[in-house]
Amino acid sequence: MKTAHYAFASFFGVGAITIGMVAAQSNPSSNPGLLEFTLTQRANYSFGGKTLRIWESTRNDKKSPSTWQFIFEPAIVPSVNKKGNLQKSLDFYQQSNRKIVFYIKMYDKSIKQLILDILIGQDSENKKVITENNISPIYIRELTLSIRDLSFYKGCFLVSPDQAYKTSPTVAVLRPESKEMLAVSILCDKESTAKKVFNNLETFTISYSYSFLARDSKKNSIDMDLKDLISSELYVQLFGGGKNSADPTKDGDVFVSRDDLRRLSNNISSSYIGNERIEDKSQFDSSFFNRFLNEYAKQQEISASNFRDQIYKHTYNADDISPTMIEKYLNDTWKYDSSDKTFKQKGSGSVSGNASLLDIVNVGGSANGSYESEEFLKKINSSQVKVEWTGKKFIVKSIYLRRINKSTFNSNKKLSRVTSIYAPMRQEIAPGDITISQYTKSTIAGLNYYDRLDRIESEMSGLIAFFYNSQCPKGWISEKSLIGRYPVGINPSASSDVGKSVGQALSNLENRPSGAHSHNYSEEHMTYGGPTARGIAQRKGDPWGFESRNLTTDGGNGLVAGTNAPYTQLSACRKI
Structure with a gap:
């Protein structure tokens, strides 16, 4: 739905x-x-x-x-x-x-x-x-x-x-x-x-419309037993012998960085089917991560020395986030310029590293340019690591990890959360029509004669008709523009010329020829110097004719008066 x-x-x-x-x-x-x-x-x-x-x-x-x-x-x-x-x-x-x-x-x-x-x-x-x-x-x-x-x-x-x-x-x-x-x-x-x-x-027909604001929403509902996640990638990677899995402590604890935990939770929606409602998978995974992070993955600050001596083997993806790796990255990538008290990137272009390490030091996927020393140290220390600058090199003092106990997945602990995801507001318009006669027993056919006539006449305003009467009927007026004239259709593009007249109108019963016009013509004449035999011009040397002859051309035009147009006079009237 x-x-x-x-x-x-x-x-x-x-x-x-x-x-x-x-x-x-x-x-x-x-x-x-x-x-x-x-x-x-x-x-x-x-x-x-x-x-x-x-x-x-x-x-x-x-x-x-x-x-x-x-x-x-x-x-x-x-x-x-x-x-x-x-x-x-x-x-x-x-x-x-x-x-x-x-x-x-x-x-x-x-x-x-x-x-x-x-x-x-x-x-x-x-x-x-x-x-x-x-x-x-x-x-x-x-x-x-x-x-x-x-x-x-x-x-x-x-x-x-x-x-x-x-x-x-x-x-x-x-x-x-x-x-x-x-x-x-x-x-x-x-x-x-x-x-x-x-x-x-x-x-009558009534058109209507009303509008309201609406927005689509999706709902993610989590109601799961954590023991059902033993087959998920999250559990397998942390405790099940995955590529970067850790050995739990004797108390069953493993350590993981916040960002690694987020990555392991990315596909939790596809690895678990239970009493949940998932309409937006990406939001579901994010909601699960936040809930799990807050309830079952407690943050713990671990000193660099303690990490090396005790926590390293109990940490997921330990090599990529170890204090040693972080120090190497910082010292190889950045140098201190005492002249302007800034940290500048060594070399040119961007510097990339593995995702876990870059998340730890809070420089994203790459770092560019230069930073004032105080700004740079604040940027690093605001993330998941504490770093000190000795004047010659960076030293990692401690890192922040999340501690998760294996027993979390072997109990009846539940994770419940309902999240709604809303799209932007939009306006919806609901239009419709009401034909009143569809809902009543009265229709136009059921109205009396005068009601029907009123209805018809009300829709004829502007209609022109001819009547066999000297006067227009009630509700009509004489259309004077048609007295002594005939109507022609007009091009819609010339609508401003409706009602305009051309030529002289006929007077009452005038029998005036109409359509007078001219014809152009031309003709050729040939004349000869003497008589011809059988009316045919003779060639030179013909004993019956003469040698001389002449060709002339005449032209001009002729006026035709036209014909009288038969007509019958009626009253031209317009409906008001």
Whole structure:
């Protein structure tokens, strides 16, 4: 299952998920006032043609089902009465304005019962324990509604409790919080328009959206017996004869540097399978290391002389972290410059060494440049070793190691820890649409003739039509730009030229030829010096013709008056 850590916020401030009276606060210093609750999606429920989510708290204790907590997405559907009709009202509101109110249901007892049935169906053993009190809706600070249909009704707009109508009459922002039902208000400046909206509400479609902050989370839960780690790399390397293993003391102790212990713990998640929940392996290994370090690997300062004489053979990876090796590394790598009192790296480039040794002396994987003497000594001594500079060379005084007893892995000692890993916050938006007619018995086909006509006419504003009448019908005005003219379609890119006219309009019943135009032409003429036989020009020496002839070309244009265009006069009208 996907686990998400949900926190809900709003445009005006930070909200919260609250189940009953319980809320868990996380990182209050980094995000004051932000309440968070970790949830896992448990199931879906269907209502009004929608598929909605049900989450359960990850804190639900199997032993206490009566305290379980579940959260669900609200339905957001229109509220209808027992007859199946939309709950709505039309009233006077301030002077001549009219107010239409209808209701949106976020949830009700039937929805809670539906969710309860689903949860009990998945866990029938606790059907007498889980009740509606264990179930709550998401806390929504703001719900944005948009009713595009209102754009067809001039002078009507949605209103919000805390928002004045400015530029978008079809959008409102409501604050549902955890309410079961919301009142949606529409104001109209004319009673006639308000009645049309009231009558046609069932045909409207409402778009909505709400947002909340969420972040994915992973959970690592450790509940292991340490004796089960005998087969792990950690145990084998320390006590089981591994390459760098140590011989335990007579009391069963071995010594290991802090950083070597971390490396041995890196794959603990893959070498042990027990009563743990691992969703992030790297974080699990780190959590195990910190817990084990604090409880079962006590730090001990060991003098250089004691290490050489007694501790060396009982230390994991002893050759790499011995005081002798550390002194050699420091003296071979760094030199002291008395002129400016700095330690400088010998040679050029970076100096690398084995990982254990470099971790001990706290210079990482490489060291570069120069350090002031005091700074350099402080840097080294702040790690896992104490070093003294004699003026000529470095001497290691002591090192810090972790002591682990073999009996730790041969007992019933347990290691328990729960760690949650959170991703960055992100905003999630839940959009949807409500087609009111899907939830009521009334549809546009069920409305009376006049209601249907009002609905159709409200969507025809700007339509141009021709009527076999001298006057335009009610609700229409004469489109004077078409008197004596015919319309042509316009390229959408020239939308600013809509309604513009070209040429002289025809007067009443004028029978004017239209389409007058010209034709260009040219012709050639050949003339001869004498008669021809059979009308054919003769060649030179022909006894029937003459030797001379001439070729000429004429040209010009001819005007065609055009034809009369037959037409019938009708009234051009535009819907207002």
